[in-house]
Amino acid sequence: GENVEQHPSTLSVQEGDSAVIKCTYSDSASNYFPWYKQELGKGPQLIIDIRSNVGEKKDQRIAVTLNKTAKHFSLHITETQPEDSAVYFCAAKGGSYIPTFGRGTSLIVHP
Amino acid sequence: DAEITQSPRHKITETGRQVTLACHQTWNHNNMFWYRQDLGHGLRLIHYSYGVQDTNKGEVSDGYSVSRSNTEDLPLTLESAASSQTSVYFCASSDLREGLNEQFFGPGTRLTVL
Numbered sequence: 001g002e003n004v005e006q007h008p009s010t011l012s013v014q015e016g017d018s019a020v021i022k023c024t025y026s027d028s029a030s031n032y033f034p035w036y037k038q039e040l041g042k043g044p045q046l047i048i049d050i051r052s053n054v055g056e057k058k059d060q061r062i063a064v065t066l067n068k069t070a071k072h073f074s075l076h077i078t079e080t081q082p083e084d085s086a087v088y089f090c091a092a093k094g095g096s097y098i099p100t101f102g103r104g105t106s107l108i109v110h111p
Numbered sequence: 112d113a114e115i116t117q118s119p120r121h122k123i124t125e126t127g128r129q130v131t132l133a134c135h136q137t138w139n140h141n142n143m144f145w146y147r148q149d150l151g152h153g154l155r156l157i158h159y160s161y162g163v164q165d166t167n168k169g170e171v172s173d174g175y176s177v178s179r180s181n182t183e184d185l186p187l188t189l190e191s192a193a194s195s196q197t198s199v200y201f202c203a204s205s206d207l208r209e210g211l212n213e214q215f216f217g218p219g220t221r222l223t224v225l
Contacts, residue, residue: 032212043216097142103153
């Protein structure tokens with residue numbers, strides 16, 4: 001089955017800096033890569049996703065890149081703000097409806 | 112607005128008791144999922160369902176069961192609660208249609224087994 005590795009487990013940055021979270025996957029058949037943000041006491045919420053026929057996608061301060069050959073994808077957050085502090089999960093999904101999640105990254109943005 | 116709700120939000124129980132966690136969605140989604148979240152393990156899939164009367168085991172299904180009698184609900188039952196089942200449980204749903212892959216998560220239930 002699919003295996004998703006996510007790094008780092010904790011990331012601490014100063015407000016205004018950029019943050020990068022990286023994930024690798026094992027199944028070359030995976031074709032959908034979502035990123036979820038989980039705020040304290042809440043369920044995860046989709047913030048951006050990318051499909052295997054696209055190399056990069058941006059939405060304001062967040063962007064995701066995908067390298068299918070190397071089987072890795074990354075989340076980039078620019079100009080970080082304190083409200084970006086949360087746990088971020090990457091996931092990979094193939095032909096089934098079941099995504100495989102990474103273990104999560106706790107992002108802390110210091111004012 | 113469509114939503115997905117879980118109840119109770121917090122539950123304390125004793126070892127050996129049967130516990131049922133409720134999940135209700137108004138998205139009219141065919142797919143529903145139960146995950147547990149533990150520190151260092153991320154989200155682990157317990158059970159999932161692709162539609163009414165369909166249920167499937169996930170990677171950590173031992174000690175848990177689900178039933179799907181209608182589209183809206185997927186209750187999770189712990190047959191005989193164990194301390195190892197102390198966790199935060201999340202229900203999620205998603206659309207069956209091709210290209211609509213987003214999972215919508217509930218707010219979670221924090222379960223403590225003493």
